[in-house]
Amino acid sequence: xxxxxxxxxxxxxxxxxxxxxxxxxxxxxxxxxxxxxxxxxxxxxxxxxxxxxxxxxxxxxxxxxxxxxxxxxxxxxxxxxxxxxxxxxxxxxxxxxxxxxxxxxxxxxxxxxxxxxxxxxxxxxxxxxxxxxxxxxxxxxxxxxxxxxxxxxxxxxxxxxxxxxxxxxxxxxxxxxxxxxxxxxxxxxxxxxxxxxxxxxxxxxxxxxxxxxxxxxxxxxxxxxxxxxxxxxxxxxxxxxxxxxxxxxxxxxxxxxxxxxxxxxxxxxxxxxxxxxxxxxxxxxxxxxxxxxxxxxxxxxxxxxxxxxxxxxxxxxxxxxxxxxxxxxxxxxxxxxxxxxxxxxxxxxxxxxxxxxxxxxxxxxxxxxxxxxxxxxxxxxxxxxxxxxxxxxxxxxxxxxxxxxxxxxxxxxxxxxxxxxxxxxxxxxxxxxxx
Amino acid sequence: xxxxxxxxxxxxxxxxxxxxxxxxxxxxxxxxxxxxxxxxxxxxxxxxxxxxxxxxxxxxxxxxxxxxxxxxxxxxxxxxxxxxxxxxxxxxxxxxxxxxxxxxxxxxxxxxxxxxxxxxxxxxxxxxxxxxxxxxxxxxxxxxxxxxxxxxxxxxxxxxxxxxxxxxxxxxxxxxxxxxxxxxxxxxxxxxxxxxxxxxxxxxxxxxxxxxxxxxxxxxxxxxxxxxxxxxxxxxxxxxxxxxxxxxxxxxxxxxxxxxxxxxxxxxxxxxxxxx
Numbered sequence: 042x043x044x045x046x047x048x049x050x051x052x053x054x055x056x057x058x059x060x061x062x063x064x065x066x067x068x069x070x071x072x073x074x075x076x077x078x079x080x081x082x083x084x085x086x087x088x089x090x091x092x093x094x095x096x097x098x099x100x101x102x103x104x105x106x107x108x109x110x111x112x113x114x115x116x117x118x119x120x121x122x123x124x125x126x127x128x129x130x131x132x133x134x135x136x137x138x139x140x141x142x143x144x145x146x147x148x149x150x151x152x153x154x155x156x157x158x159x160x161x162x163x164x165x166x167x168x169x170x171x172x173x174x175x176x177x178x179x180x181x182x183x184x185x186x187x188x189x190x191x192x193x194x195x196x197x198x199x200x201x202x203x204x205x206x207x208x209x210x211x212x213x214x215x216x217x218x219x220x221x222x223x224x225x226x227x228x229x230x231x232x233x234x235x236x237x238x239x240x241x242x243x244x245x246x247x248x249x250x251x252x253x254x255x256x257x258x259x260x261x262x263x264x265x266x267x268x269x270x271x272x273x274x275x276x277x278x279x280x281x282x283x284x285x286x287x288x289x290x291x292x293x294x295x296x297x298x299x300x301x302x303x304x305x306x307x308x309x310x311x312x313x314x315x316x317x318x319x320x321x322x323x324x325x326x327x328x329x330x331x332x333x334x335x336x337x338x339x340x341x342x343x344x345x346x347x348x349x350x351x352x353x354x355x356x357x358x359x360x361x362x363x364x365x366x367x368x369x370x371x372x373x374x375x376x377x378x379x380x381x382x383x384x385x386x387x388x389x390x391x392x393x394x395x396x397x398x399x400x401x402x403x404x405x406x407x408x409x410x411x412x413x414x415x416x417x418x419x420x421x422x423x424x425x426x427x428x429x430x431x432x433x434x435x436x437x438x439x440x441x442x443x444x445x446x447x448x449x450x451x452x453x454x455x456x457x458x459x460x461x462x463x464x465x466x467x468x469x470x471x472x473x474x475x476x
Numbered sequence: 477x478x479x480x481x482x483x484x485x486x487x488x489x490x491x492x493x494x495x496x497x498x499x500x501x502x503x504x505x506x507x508x509x510x511x512x513x514x515x516x517x518x519x520x521x522x523x524x525x526x527x528x529x530x531x532x533x534x535x536x537x538x539x540x541x542x543x544x545x546x547x548x549x550x551x552x553x554x555x556x557x558x559x560x561x562x563x564x565x566x567x568x569x570x571x572x573x574x575x576x577x578x579x580x581x582x583x584x585x586x587x588x589x590x591x592x593x594x595x596x597x598x599x600x601x602x603x604x605x606x607x608x609x610x611x612x613x614x615x616x617x618x619x620x621x622x623x624x625x626x627x628x629x630x631x632x633x634x635x636x637x638x639x640x641x642x643x644x645x646x647x648x649x650x651x652x653x654x655x656x657x658x659x660x661x662x663x664x665x666x667x668x669x670x671x672x673x674x675x676x677x678x679x680x681x682x683x684x685x686x687x688x689x690x691x692x693x694x695x696x697x698x699x700x701x702x703x704x705x706x707x708x709x710x711x712x713x714x715x716x717x718x719x720x721x722x723x724x725x726x727x728x729x730x731x732x733x734x735x736x737x738x739x740x741x742x743x744x745x746x747x748x749x750x751x752x
Contacts, residue, residue, distance in 0.1 A: 073714075074714055075713075075714050098697055
């Protein structure tokens, strides 16, 4: 009996190891976001057009990062296209891990891609990944609660006004928090948020000599403002809230305001998911009075081709197709303009049908306000806004954001956290040879 | 010696056991409930979730989007394959350790266990590079071998403990009757240790089924088992709790059912030797 099973297993294994990959199939690694899933559903159109089959490997963001990093650093060749972010694209491009995208066809019209996106995905002037969708951050607020409070949201609010509005809308008895913001540890979660808040208070991560700046008054002011605002008018346990937690709170009507990714706009205005779909207004990310930089971040999910793939031509065809104007029209014709991946092409925002969507113009304005080559009020030696585009940053910022989250949870003081952040960052930068 | 157990005590024990069981089982129960709700209802408060209408829409979406059967068969092949491959090595190994121990046997056992104390990610790069060289990336064969290797210490340890409960005299008697080493292991030792072997097999199938580091890192499109299937429904931007729950239920259901039917065997195996 046992022998029979063993034989069967052995036979099965032998059969499997013999199976070879089809030359006409490309494998794409991606994340599970709405726009990506929609793209998977539409790949049949691509196969019909080109005869190239597509295999998808969908993974959770952090798992995907680890997975594709392992593969690209060892030249494992498991993927022909990788979905990567704005943080990875310039670093990997510089290392020669990605195929340069400098020979895209004329009809692709690379100049139509928003300049901020193009810059953020390039290294030394060469584009290394094509943006599939792009986002900045903006303020979403409840129009009904603002009206009840007798306030009008300006298009470019200051943090002082946000505090006033949060105080007016905060209504603990009815379970409404004045404002919801991320506090969760992680460089891409709470770390990204506090960095843009700090930028909008005139702070920066590093000075021109790569010295950490957490000991400056700007950082202290920004962190103090955030902590007081959230302690007074934020949800309980905000130290563990990230994008999804806040989305859930906002959709259930438990937040007066929420500043987060522009991509959230399509979720909170979708009546199928959101109880407040018809009561949401949009404004630019706030800034401190007198500071020109707003709390805008810039992010894109982009498609890159790992150097060394055997199927470069087929992969390029797919990248061109998935990030083309034609693809945007395809999505619009099948699922409506509200579901088109936002934030990549100027032509989309010139389209009158798209422009009539409530959050479209504010999304574009937010993206245009973000400049990855010039994040801060003072000069910096790095590119990136809510991150610093160097390989060491993810590790450093995750540790720093853990120190900040400990403040949010009431486990240490602001001064302690800033001192630790300063030490962590300077030590790591010294070890990496920047200082 | 018989013990008198009062009805009261029995009741208390039963209630306690059910209580603890329910607490442990609750997350699975809640996932199951969420999987039958719409995406919008799944994020509401618990009471609103329970009163919301039941629906199969998440299952329909998951079916439509993913090739469940492919992942399912990969899981079956990997878990069963690695366990049986492991037994082929572990039965002889445990036999020699249990019946002809040497001075170093205890040390070897401890050393084997110590390999489980190393964080898996520490050897990710060496194994990844080996797999590239041997063309084993994203292959069921390669993953079966890795899963077998990481579970081998547990298989050997479990079998060793079971074998030690079997009196060596019985094996001696078999030898006196002219049984060779092969016959001794196959016809005398193995049948006597069946409950132990069965529970070892079950436990290792479950461990291999749930293994989520190597199965995610060494696979892409071809060999990905159900762990990768679940991972594909977790999202950083967007609430897909209902779909994620549906995918989880579909991934754990087979092993849950297997556990259900083999409960008796599993418990008997785990307590084997405790009562004489």
